[in-house]
Amino acid sequence: MNKTLKRMATMQRMQVTGLELFYKKGYYNTSVDDILKELSLSKGAFYYHFDSKEDFFIQIVENLLVRKMYSMLIEPIEGHENTLDMITNCFEEALETAVHNEFDFGFVLSNFINEFNGKNEKIMKHLNDILRIWEANLVSAIQRGKFNGHIDRHVDSEGVAVYLMSAYIGVRTLMVETAPSARKYRFMSQLRQYFKSMEPKSENAVNQSSGYGTYN
Amino acid sequence: MNKTLKRMATMQRMQVTGLELFYKKGYYNTSVDDILKELSLSKGAFYYHFDSKEDFFIQIVENLLVRKMYSMLIEPIEGHENTLDMITNCFEEALETAVHNEFDFGFVLSNFINEFNGKNEKIMKHLNDILRIWEANLVSAIQRGKFNGHIDRHVDSEGVAVYLMSAYIGVRTLMVETAPSARKYRFMSQLRQYFKSMEPKSENAVNQSSGYGTYN
DNA sequence: CTTTAAACCGACTAAGCGGTCGGTTACTTT
DNA sequence: AAAGTAACCGACCGCTTAGTCGGTTTAAAG
Numbered sequence A, B: 001m002n003k004t005l006k007r008m009a010t011m012q013r014m015q016v017t018g019l020e021l022f023y024k025k026g027y028y029n030t031s032v033d034d035i036l037k038e039l040s041l042s043k044g045a046f047y048y049h050f051d052s053k054e055d056f057f058i059q060i061v062e063n064l065l066v067r068k069m070y071s072m073l074i075e076p077i078e079g080h081e082n083t084l085d086m087i088t089n090c091f092e093e094a095l096e097t098a099v100h101n102e103f104d105f106g107f108v109l110s111n112f113i114n115e116f117n118g119k120n121e122k123i124m125k126h127l128n129d130i131l132r133i134w135e136a137n138l139v140s141a142i143q144r145g146k147f148n149g150h151i152d153r154h155v156d157s158e159g160v161a162v163y164l165m166s167a168y169i170g171v172r173t174l175m176v177e178t179a180p181s182a183r184k185y186r187f188m189s190q191l192r193q194y195f196k197s198m199e200p201k202s203e204n205a206v207n208q209s210s211g212y213g214t215y216n
Numbered sequence C: 001c002t003t004t005a006a007a008c009c010g011a012c013t014a015a016g017c018g019g020t021c022g023g024t025t026a027c028t029t030t
Numbered sequence D: 001a002a003a004g005t006a007a008c009c010g011a012c013c014g015c016t017t018a019g020t021c022g023g024t025t026t027a028a029a030g
Helices: A003-025 A032-039 A043-049 A053-077 A083-100 A108-116 A121-147 A157-174 A180-196 B003-025 B032-039 B043-049 B053-077 B083-100 B108-116 B121-147 B157-174 B180-196
Strands: none
Touching: A003 A032, A003 A043, A003 A053, A003 A108, A032 A043, A053 A083, A053 A108, A053 A121, A083 A121, A083 A157, A083 A180, A108 A121, A108 A157, A108 B108, A108 B157, A121 A157, A157 A180, A157 B108, A157 B157, A157 B180, A180 B157, B003 B032, B003 B043, B003 B053, B003 B108, B032 B043, B053 B083, B053 B108, B053 B121, B083 B121, B083 B157, B083 B180, B108 B121, B108 B157, B121 B157, B157 B180
16 A cells, blocks of 8 residues: 555544544543544554644644535535525534434534633634634625525625524534424524525615614 | 631632633633632642532532523513513623623533533533523513513514524624624624514504614 | 665653642631 | 631642653565
């Protein structure tokens, strides 16, 4: 086997198992040895491939988390049909995974954000980058919806994006432990209702002001 | 000074500082010594008053977290006026605190839920209890609103409660680090729009704010 | 087959952890 | 003043951690 291929394979194995354990037990609560035991590898192998535990985690974020985010929450809404429907289906599926996957303890990203916030600025930067990508993508999806007439022109794209992200992150936290399926169902029907209020109004409808000016 | 008073005072000091540090740095990432150093107290004092670190934390949850939850998210909406307005104001104020308090890293409860989930079932039970109290309180507030005519009768109280909790928990996570004030603002205007879609549809509806536009 | 370096091993270190315990201080009671 | 005890001290123990390093295996290259 090619040397560089072997290197890649080992690093990949370590990262996949690392993410799984960090996700399940938390970063600070997972030791390097825990990961190595799972893989029957040694400390030497680990520190041959990675500079430190922190460096290891950052590479996991860059290699695995970013891709996971894209495949679950970004690519599914990149089509050109009805944006709100696509977002609805995207959330529906992502939450369905959460219900059935016992390894799924809340939203990966928000878990880590909570864990590293105020503790590790360097890692936080990488995590916030992913959030910003998600946000930017939601915003442009909503603007696309406004452009092609599926969403009312007066809707505040940035506001909706923040609200959607909040709701999704929150329900993922709520779905751990207590009645995940019921909560998913309730969440989704409220989301649909929220989206309904964003459908285009009649031509001469008064601007219903997405908030500006009524603040406090 | 009375002995029992002194005991109470010391335990209180320990719990307040403990919560602050656990909140800021996480439970597993905060050592008992960290807390004691802050208070200039010794291991002996700690283990004289508490059985273990875990017992200590549970007492913090029961004594401090429950009260914090009540004073910030439950009592403010227990009045008998327009329920939606009360919830709006309650969230507004809770988020305003989050914006200005540098010690405020996300929603206390959701932080801890994320940290203990899958790791400490005993503590998780206590945390989930608080969530259930909050949920029950929101549900009855919404039902009250339906009863006194401020909320449409067809609204799903449980659904709205889950959605509100999700959104609040999520935005608190989002507000850490990146543009908390802007995100709070956007969140609140979307929340108002969401609430607007829940106002009574029938013609004998309660007056809904001033101005133009009586559609919807 | 020999050379060479990448890949991996695992004992070791220093630091930090939760928790223990015999001793000391400070206050109450008699 | 003496005795008793609640409150507190801090050295210590056993254990785990991230990270180091000299040595060994593996496999491609000459």
